[in-house]
Amino acid sequence: MNEIKNLQANKMASQTTEEEVAIKACTQYKSKNVEKSIEECVGLIGGFKKYIGDAKNILLKPNLLSPSRPELAVTTHPVFVEAMTRLVKRNARPDAVITIADSPGIATLHTEKDLIRLYNQCGYPGFADIENVKLNLDERHFPVSFKQGKLLKKFEVIKPAIDADIIINLPKFKTHSLTKITGAVKNMFGIIYGREKTLLHTKFMDIGKFCDMLLDIYQFKIPVLNIMDGITGLEGEGPGASGKPRNAGIILASSSAIALDNVMASIMGFNSEDIPIILSAKKRNITGWDSNYIKILGGQIKDFIIDDYKLPRNSAVGKISSNRFINAFILPFVRNNLSVSPYQNQEKCTMCRICIEICPEKAIKSRDSVLVFDYKECIRCYCCSEMCPEGAIDLNYSWFGNLIFREKKIK
Numbered sequence: 410m411n412e413i414k415n416l417q418a419n420k421m422a423s424q425t426t427e428e429e430v431a432i433k434a435c436t437q438y439k440s441k442n443v444e445k446s447i448e449e450c451v452g453l454i455g456g457f458k459k460y461i462g463d464a465k466n467i468l469l470k471p472n473l474l475s476p477s478r479p480e481l482a483v484t485t486h487p488v489f490v491e492a493m494t495r496l497v498k499r500n501a502r503p504d505a506v507i508t509i510a511d512s513p514g515i516a517t518l519h520t521e522k523d524l525i526r527l528y529n530q531c532g533y534p535g536f537a538d539i540e541n542v543k544l545n546l547d548e549r550h551f552p553v554s555f556k557q558g559k560l561l562k563k564f565e566v567i568k569p570a571i572d573a574d575i576i577i578n579l580p581k582f583k584t585h586s587l588t589k590i591t592g593a594v595k596n597m598f599g600i601i602y603g604r605e606k607t608l609l610h611t612k613f614m615d616i617g618k619f620c621d622m623l624l625d626i627y628q629f630k631i632p633v634l635n636i637m638d639g640i641t642g643l644e645g646e647g648p649g650a651s652g653k654p655r656n657a658g659i660i661l662a663s664s665s666a667i668a669l670d671n672v673m674a675s676i677m678g679f680n681s682e683d684i685p686i687i688l689s690a691k692k693r694n695i696t697g698w699d700s701n702y703i704k705i706l707g708g709q710i711k712d713f714i715i716d717d718y719k720l721p722r723n724s725a726v727g728k729i730s731s732n733r734f735i736n737a738f739i740l741p742f743v744r745n746n747l748s749v750s751p752y753q754n755q756e757k758c759t760m761c762r763i764c765i766e767i768c769p770e771k772a773i774k775s776r777d778s779v780l781v782f783d784y785k786e787c788i789r790c791y792c793c794s795e796m797c798p799e800g801a802i803d804l805n806y807s808w809f810g811n812l813i814f815r816e817k818k819i820k
């Protein structure tokens with residue numbers, strides 16, 4: 410275990426350390442193929458045993474954002490997670506216990522009842538019977554202190570994340586309307602207990618601060634390994650059902666979540682220097698932010714780039730709001746007039762009221778079957794879009810934003 414801890418401590422070293430990201434093509438969720446592809450991918454960066462070591466309590470942390478069918482590509486695919494449990498079992502000590510856990514997005518409570526509903530909807534129950542593998546039903550969560558945190562020094566963490574000797578992070582290849590991408594670093598937001606996530610959205614409204622907060626959570630318990638399900642990704646207005654599934658046909662693996670996100674962003678067609686989480690990592694000099702110090706294994710990155718991957722509409726606004734002066738003085742204007750805003754898609758909306766309940770600013774009301782948004786109160790966190798099970802929140806520019814961005818290629 411000391412060896413693993415040292416490995417993680419080295420991630421804080423200055424950016425002269427080269428990180429490795431392995432990429433492997435895999436186009437379908439066929440159980441044996443996925444298992445073989447993951448094994449080969451991790452093999453390129455040293456193999457499972459190097460990372461698992463002698464760990465007894467192993468947490469697999471998929472992206473289980475919301476109760477969502479696997480084909481919608483909102484959550485880490487069950488075939489991917491099942492393949493991972495087999496691989497980890499084969500490479501871990503015989504008495505190792507593997508727990509699969511996540512605290513879903515704010516519309517799903519962290520209760521046994523809601524977790525069962527989540528697993529059922531996401532197609533996870535099939536592998537719960539494997540010996541020493543368990544789907545977490547423990548509702549407990551505890552406050553933790555993290556004095557090294559830059560912005561976040563105390564937070565509530567779910568029990569399996571506290572108990573784990575090591576975490577293997579299993580993010581999904583997805584765009585995000587607020588942070589542009591939601592990959593390996595942001596996936597660790599799910600170790601935070603349920604609705605505390607809403608409060609953190611309100612507390613850290615500025616995108617730079619929000620990403621700094623995400624880095625604090627990531628550094629509280631750095632995963633030893635990050636393996637990304639990019640077989641089918643999500644493009645457009647992710648990370649929820651407002652995004653669209655898109656075959657990306659890849660699996661990525663790295664011991665550095667930052668490097669993995671950096672490579673994922675490049676494959677999607679972003680300039681990784683425009684990604685807020687990468688910028689935050691750069692400011693802290695956490696390895697992986699600099700593409701020049703990332704070694705790609707398994708091919709050349711240009712062979713994997715998807716030219717027409719659809720990026721979130723808000724991508725163009727980020728170029729403006731990353732400017733410090735504008736962040737400080739113009740942000741309210743930017744937020745209200747240039748950022749995309751949520752609108753109800755009445756054809757899809759079932760009036761389930763989830764968005765009304767989870768909105769951290771209470772900026773949504775209902776009048777008959779119409780949702781009324783208070784755009785002065787709305788902080789553009791896009792939790793409503795993220796949590797809407799029907800993909801019924803459209804994110805569109807105001808007339809002024811349209812004027813500015815309509816001709817602009819969002820890259």
Ligand code: SF4
Nearest residue numbers: 758759761762764797
């Ligand atoms: S927009 Fe979505 S979350 Fe909101 S009420 Fe309609 S279906 Fe429910």
Ligand code: SF4
Nearest residue numbers: 768787788790791793
């Ligand atoms: S209306 Fe939607 S985007 Fe606006 S604050 Fe509420 S949840 Fe966030």
